[in-house]
Amino acid sequence: MPSHLNHPDELLERNRAWAARMVEEDADFFARLSAQQAPQFLWIGCSDSRVPANQVTDLAPGEVFVHRNVANVVSHGDLNCLSVMQFAVEVLKVRHIIVCGHYGCGGVHAVLTGARVGLVDNWLRHVGDVAQQHATLLAACPEGERLAALCELNVIEQRLNVCQSTVVQDAWSRGQPLSVHAWIYGLGDGRLRALGPGVKGLDAVEPAHAEALLGVRQRHVPA
Numbered sequence: 001m002p003s004h005l006n007h008p009d010e011l012l013e014r015n016r017a018w019a020a021r022m023v024e025e026d027a028d029f030f031a032r033l034s035a036q037q038a039p040q041f042l043w044i045g046c047s048d049s050r051v052p053a054n055q056v057t058d059l060a061p062g063e064v065f066v067h068r069n070v071a072n073v074v075s076h077g078d079l080n081c082l083s084v085m086q087f088a089v090e091v092l093k094v095r096h097i098i099v100c101g102h103y104g105c106g107g108v109h110a111v112l113t114g115a116r117v118g119l120v121d122n123w124l125r126h127v128g129d130v131a132q133q134h135a136t137l138l139a140a141c142p143e144g145e146r147l148a149a150l151c152e153l154n155v156i157e158q159r160l161n162v163c164q165s166t167v168v169q170d171a172w173s174r175g176q177p178l179s180v181h182a183w184i185y186g187l188g189d190g191r192l193r194a195l196g197p198g199v200k201g202l203d204a205v206e207p208a209h210a211e212a213l214l215g216v217r218q219r220h221v222p223a
């Protein structure tokens, strides 16, 4: 669906109207926000334009710290994502990290079909690793379920990567309250769903991971 907006001037105009509306509702809104940000949440999501963190969670500016990349990948070698996590956890002291994927993800689809897109194929290799790791489960899914299953598996594995990062491991060993969640968004109904419980500490990582994987099997593999 092409956007009806096609000129950047229209965005500047919409921004003027939005800022005026915000001030009308709350005169000190921007003054307060410019003094400090204190979000409770870090969102790690897909770059897909249809899954904007603030809008789908109905959060105002200042309430969620955001990192997005193609297919919501958390790679231990990605200095960008790791820096976002470190700043969010150690400086902002967020209470929750949410890794959020979405059904119908183009990046995950490209992996599943083996399509060549370009440079991004190298990035998507991380999702390819997830597919390879869960090849047996994916093969047991009916063809029509496979994309949804891999979208879920990818979120679950990326959440594990967050839990295994030095940033999160150090936070937990300091006793800092921090939960890590695996969520998925439905483009078709606008709903967010949790893929099992959040992980609140080191001991919960493995059980939560196993429970989430079991959920994928129960939803997508015929009994």
Ligand code: CO
Pocket (backbone or CB within 6 Å): 046, 047, 048, 070, 071, 072, 102, 104, 105, 106, 107, 108
């Ligand atoms: Co996507």
